[in-house]
Amino acid sequence: MYVSGLRHLYERMTKFPLLVLILIRLLRPTGAFPRPGLDCDYDLEYQSGSICCLNCPAGTRKASPCTRSGQEGKCEECDDGTYIEHRNGLSQCFKCTQCRSDEEIARPCTHVQDARCQCKPGRFCAPEQACEVCKKCSRCEKDEEIVRNCTSTTNTECKKKQLGSASANALTIGLSLFSVFIIGAIIFAVWRCLRTESVRNPPDRRKAGKHDGDYCPTDDGETQSCLNLSRTLEDVEFPTLVAVNGEESLRKCFEYFEEIDYNHYKRFFRHLGIVNNVITSKDDLLPYEDRIHDLLTIWVEKEGREATLNDLLRALLDLNQRRTAETVKEKAVLNGHYSVER
Structure with missing residues (x-):
């Protein structure tokens, strides 16, 4: 009976050859299904045809697959500006993140990790x-x-602020009195110079080509240049500041330099050694405050550990911007970024 049943099935199949062909094609394994006996560990391998290849190391991509199971195919290092963080069987690396103009690179992109940006x-x-x-x-x-x-x-x-903060009030009063003393000393020196010269007006100095008011008397009866005396007073009276927290204190004071008059900021940065092309390149790209921040950052990177707030204040004094220098100094001390050297 079993033999006759098989014969009966065979006779039916021969009567419908087209149906047999369709069934064979539908049941034939295709690439959409795992091949019989192929069991890749997809945490460590990738499938290439009928074999399993080992993943490429992080930072590389698959250039060509292996020819035997359990081997690593040809792996090539990611191009500059691309990365892959883990072992993989990918044929392309990922593009690195690009920081925006208002960001800076906190961690650079490498072949094994993406870049990280921060404001x-x-x-x-x-x-x-x-x-x-x-x-x-x-x-x-x-x-x-x-x-x-x-x-x-x-x-x-x-x-x-708490009204009972005696130390803050004392510091504010002290800074105000100090500023009044500096201004008073300069005015007194110039007034004394002009007054004495208008009375004495020595003829030998006029013959030497000097103008009235160029010399001031000293306590021993001698005279010296009023201009030099004024500059000497400025050099002596303007205090030296000490950073509370190193370079971080300096960067916290960048915003105070937004007080610089717009008509003088290019001269200020040229005086600091920044080339004119770098200064003017920021004109059409950033608002005025952002230009100041960017150019100060460039200056700090150029100077390195030698950069100090005292250098910036001295540059303002050299450009006769003493009022701005006083304002920056007072804010730096009042906000606790700097202290006056004693």
Whole structure:
């Protein structure tokens, strides 16, 4: 009976040859299904045809597959500007992230890791928000004090000043008296010089081509240049500042230099040694405040550890911008970034 049943099935199949061909084609294994007996460990391998190849190391990509199972095919290092962080069987590497103009590189891109960007100094972006643009750090009001400085991920935190803060009031009064003393000393020196010269007016000095008011008397009866005396007073009276927290203190003071008059900022940075092409390249790209931040950052990177706030204040004094220098100095001390050297 079993033999007769097989014969009966065979006779039916021969009557419908087209149906048999269709069934054979549908049941034949294709590339869409795993081949019989092929069991790749996809954490360590990738399938290439009917064999399993070992993944390429991180930082490389598959150039060509292996020819025998359990071997590594040809792997090539990712091109510059691309990366792959893990072992893989990919034929292309991923493109590195490009930082925006308002960001700086916190971690450079390598063949095994992507770049990481952060907001430039003076700007921030909260990590829980979509960071499409870095926001400018807030400034505390005159009746407030800083609780926490601005970072690349947090804004400045301020609180109202306490009326009973004797030390803050004493510091403010001391700075005010110090400024009045400097201005008074300069005015007195110039007035004394002009007054004495108008009375004495020595003829030998006029013959030598000197103008009235070029010399001032000293305590021993001799005279010296009023201009030199004024400059000497400035050099002696302007204090030296000491950073509370190194280069970070210097960068926290960048925003104070936004007080520089627009008509003088190019002369200021040329005086610091920044070439004119670098200065003018920022004109059409950034707002004025951002230009100041970028150019100061370039100056700090150029000077390295030698960069100090005293150098910037001296440059302002050399350009007769003493009022701006005084303002920057007072803010740096008042906000706790610098102290006056004693």
